[in-house]
Amino acid sequence: MKCPACSHTLSHIVVNEVELDICKGGCGGIWFDNFEFKKFDEPHEYAGDELLNVERGTSISVDHSTKRHCPKCSSITMMRHFFSIKKQVEIDECAGCAGIWLDTGELSEIRSLFDSEEARHQAAEKVFSDLFGPQLEALAKEREANAERAKRIANMFKFLCPSYYLPGKQKWGAF
Ligand SMILES: [Zn+2]
Numbered sequence: 551m552k553c554p555a556c557s558h559t560l561s562h563i564v565v566n567e568v569e570l571d572i573c574k575g576g577c578g579g580i581w582f583d584n585f586e587f588k589k590f591d592e593p594h595e596y597a598g599d600e601l602l603n604v605e606r607g608t609s610i611s612v613d614h615s616t617k618r619h620c621p622k623c624s625s626i627t628m629m630r631h632f633f634s635i636k637k638q639v640e641i642d643e644c645a646g647c648a649g650i651w652l653d654t655g656e657l658s659e660i661r662s663l664f665d666s667e668e669a670r671h672q673a674a675e676k677v678f679s680d681l682f683g684p685q686l687e688a689l690a691k692e693r694e695a696n697a698e699r700a701k702r703i704a705n706m707f708k709f710l711c712p713s714y715y716l717p718g719k720q721k722w723g724a725f
Pocket residue numbers: 553554555556557558573576577578579
């Protein structure tokens with residue numbers, strides 16, 4: 551396989567019984583096949599110097615602005631997205647084979663972001679509630695206001711249309 555970042559030939563390596571491809575002597579990036587990445591992204595998981603400090607060629611520089619093709623499915627352009635809600639590290643992911651490409655240094659950076667998968671999810675949830683919490687609250691209040699309005703309207707019609715005043719006859723519940 552060729553490196554998606556610098557076209558150097560990737561080298562096979564086995565770390566913690568997982569087979570990986572690294573750009574040794576090239577840009578120092580790492581290719582993780584489907585789900586392999588999950589075994590290395592938390593600080594308590596073993597990665598070793600062979601993954602955290604992949605030997606690089608001295609004259610290799612990498613263009614981070616260009617899109618990259620998946621080294622396995624050469625016709626597919628990988629998607630670039632942030633690894634986490636902290637938006638510090640961007641990773642390249644193939645929609646075809648679910649493989650992930652990390653540039654040199656990115657694995658160490660990712661491992662320093664969260665202590666665990668759980669912590670990463672909690673951070674995402676917090677951002678979600680900060681963003682949407684007030685909106686959801688406003689919606690709930692609005693619903694209350696609508697129910698109040700509904701009651702008032704029903705009250706006005708209690709002589710004209712008694713069935714609408716009977717508890718349980720309304721969509722919004724008895725009152
Ligand atoms: Zn490379």
